[in-house]
Amino acid sequence: MTVAAAPKAAVRAPHPLRAETVRGFAPFAGAAVTLTLGAMLAASSARWQGGWAETAAEVHGALLISVPLAAAAGCWQGGRERRRGTEELWRTVVRTPLVRFLASALPVALWVAAGYLVTVGLALLATWSCARGDGPRLALLPGDTVTMAAAALTGHVVGRVVPTRLAAPLLAMAGYVVLGTLTAAHSGGASFLNPALPVAATEVPVWWLPWVTTGWTGGLALAAGLAYAARRRVTAVLPLAAAVAAGALLVQTGDGLLHADPLARRQVCDTSVAPAVCVNARYPDLLPQVTSALSGVTGKLEGVRNLPVRWADRAGRPRAHEAQLPMLTPLGWYVVRGRLIEREEFAWEAVQMLSGSDCPPEELTDRVLVADDAVSSYLAPSPLQKEIDRDDAEGDAAQRAQLRERRAARARLAGMGARERREWLSAYFAARGDCGVKGVPSL
Numbered sequence: 351m352t353v354a355a356a357p358k359a360a361v362r363a364p365h366p367l368r369a370e371t372v373r374g375f376a377p378f379a380g381a382a383v384t385l386t387l388g389a390m391l392a393a394s395s396a397r398w399q400g401g402w403a404e405t406a407a408e409v410h411g412a413l414l415i416s417v418p419l420a421a422a423a424g425c426w427q428g429g430r431e432r433r434r435g436t437e438e439l440w441r442t443v444v445r446t447p448l449v450r451f452l453a454s455a456l457p458v459a460l461w462v463a464a465g466y467l468v469t470v471g472l473a474l475l476a477t478w479s480c481a482r483g484d485g486p487r488l489a490l491l492p493g494d495t496v497t498m499a500a501a502a503l504t505g506h507v508v509g510r511v512v513p514t515r516l517a518a519p520l521l522a523m524a525g526y527v528v529l530g531t532l533t534a535a536h537s538g539g540a541s542f543l544n545p546a547l548p549v550a551a552t553e554v555p556v557w558w559l560p561w562v563t564t565g566w567t568g569g570l571a572l573a574a575g576l577a578y579a580a581r582r583r584v585t586a587v588l589p590l591a592a593a594v595a596a597g598a599l600l601v602q603t604g605d606g607l608l609h610a611d612p613l614a615r616r617q618v619c620d621t622s623v624a625p626a627v628c629v630n631a632r633y634p635d636l637l638p639q640v641t642s643a644l645s646g647v648t649g650k651l652e653g654v655r656n657l658p659v660r661w662a663d664r665a666g667r668p669r670a671h672e673a674q675l676p677m678l679t680p681l682g683w684y685v686v687r688g689r690l691i692e693r694e695e696f697a698w699e700a701v702q703m704l705s706g707s708d709c710p711p712e713e714l715t716d717r718v719l720v721a722d723d724a725v726s727s728y729l730a731p732s733p734l735q736k737e738i739d740r741d742d743a744e745g746d747a748a749q750r751a752q753l754r755e756r757r758a759a760r761a762r763l764a765g766m767g768a769r770e771r772r773e774w775l776s777a778y779f780a781a782r783g784d785c786g787v788k789g790v791p792s793l
Contacts (some may be wrong), residue, residue: 379423380461387469401687403551405477406487413546418525420462423519424502430510451579455506459499480688482635493560500571507574539601552614569593623648626660627792639690656780673703697730705782722760759793
């Protein structure tokens with residue numbers, strides 16, 4: 351007697367959304383976003399790596415490229431059935447048009463958003479390794495991520511509606527032009543609707559900005575999707591109304607969306623030297639490097655009077671009894687990946703800030719210029735000094751005479767006794783600090 355075999359359990363077909371998510375075009379779209387933005391950020395790493403605020407501003411500004419790329423990816427996916435010639439077959443599926451639309455559109459939207467998040471995570475990791483203070487700034491990340499997904503969904507609708515293979519590249523170019531125009535405008539109501547609204551490293555957004563941006567971009571994308579695929583297209587009115595309300599709030603708030611970072615107005619100082627050395631409170635861990643770079647100057651100024659109280663690292667004109675510290679920002683000039691570079695040039699520029707750099711140039715006589723050169727050469731000679739001297743030595747008789755005078759003045763200042771030099775420098779800084787150039791002592 352033969353025993354019948356037990357029936358095999360029916361194999362459940364994978365959900366279409368899962369199949370679209372793990373295979374096909376969507377993962378490549380996410381990889382394209384990661385590779386494109388990663389290459390852009392790597393090329394400009396000197397100007398953001400090492401500063402949390404600079405990193406946040408850079409990855410947010412990358413939306414100028416990533417949003418058009420996400421829209422193009424969604425558009426290409428949206429035109430897939432037309433390119434394959436399977437539109438009629440796809441309409442015979444039992445599922446509703448909205449379900450079919452979401453099964454095709456959501457994977458690309460999720461993957462481009464994930465690609466953006468991966469890039470941001472890598473940028474934060476690169477900054478963490480050489481940050482010099484402050485902390486990660488993630489306030490704009492939720493709105494930016496939703497904007498990426500919304501761009502892909504909107505692009506998918508365009509790909510379904512526009513019957514041409516050129517729809518994706520044309521949409522990318524149009525998106526770049528629109529965002530670029532809004533970014534360049536800097537003012538005006540429409541510029542505040544820009545999801546890539548420029549945010550400086552010294553600015554912080556209001557707390558609700560990412561959530562309103564989510565309502566603005568996400569609402570428009572949902573409205574477009576429902577208007578195209580929903581059985582009752584009137585349902586698109588609700589997300590559209592949310593988008594309009596969010597957009598109106600952005601426009602009405604205007605410049606109030608961003609305000610000055612209170613941390614950027616503070617200073618941290620090393621008062622163990624004179625003048626004191628201060629850096630911006632956004633990167634306090636950079637202070638030891640700056641103090642070390644200026645140690646040769648402060649050591650030679652020990653006991654000298656009439657100096658500014660401090661070198662201050664703040665925007666605008668220095669306050670009374672302050673000298674401007676050579677600008678540490680934007681990053682990439684003197685500070686690269688958390689390290690102070692070009693230390694000799696930095697120290698030379700700091701010395702120039704001590705000696706009344708704002709004095710009227712017409713009052714700078716040859717005698718004053720010779721004294722300035724001698725002081726600069728003694729405290730922190732310019733890295734270009736040898737080249738300048740060599741050029742003058744090969745110049746005409748007047749240039750050679752000026753070079754001889756400068757060298758003689760340098761030698762006289764360097765050859766003074768310590769007490770005599772302190773007195774001479776005290777008189778020099780008293781005159782230069784008040785722009786009283788006639789009182790500058792001779793050498």
